[in-house]
Amino acid sequence: MSGMPLHDLRQVPDETLFVxxxxxxxxFPADFDAEDYDYRRAIWEAATKALQAEIRRRRAVPPAWWIAEHGEPAAIRQRRFGAVTVYLVAGALAVAASGLPALSVLLMLTVTVSGAAWLVPEVLRNHRQTFLRPIPRPRIPPR
Incomplete structure (x- = not known):
């Protein structure tokens, strides 16, 4: 952690913060039996909190490799979930309001197929299916 000065956080680009x-x-200090573990853990936590605070302060947009690795922010996922829920409820209400059994089955199939065609790519992107495309890795400076 000595190679990453924190005094210049306001001067670096957003992607550098994520790197x-x-x-x-x-x-992360994983040698729990070391004599100075508590000190190194406190330094690690302070540095991590400083980076996260700067990201929050700037409202920095995560780069593509971060989203591919960690998923999208919770606010975007919640909006998407709300949109899908409204879409499915509206489709169910349209089927229930149609009244005609033959038309309702056709309408239900149309709603289901079009919903799946829109929802499946979103779910796959959100759940970080890495087998579909390689994740671009960030350039992390060597230790």
Missing amino acids: RLTALHRE
Whole structure:
């Protein structure tokens, strides 16, 4: 952690903040029996909190490799879930309001197929299916 000064956080681009956060997560102090573990853990937590606070302060948009690796922010997922829920409820109400059994089956199939065609790519992207496309890795400075 000595290679990453925190005094210049306001001067670096957004992607550098995410690269530093990834590097910090990789350098988590895992030797619990070491004599100075508590000190190094406190330094690690302070550095991580400083980076996260700067990301929040700027409202920095995560780069594509971060989204591919960690998923989208919770607000985007909640909006998408709400939109899908409204879509499915509206489709069910349209089927229930149609009244005609033959038409309702056709309408239900149309709603289901079009909903799946829109929803499946969103779900796959949200759940980070890495087998579909390779995840671009950030350039993390060597230790």
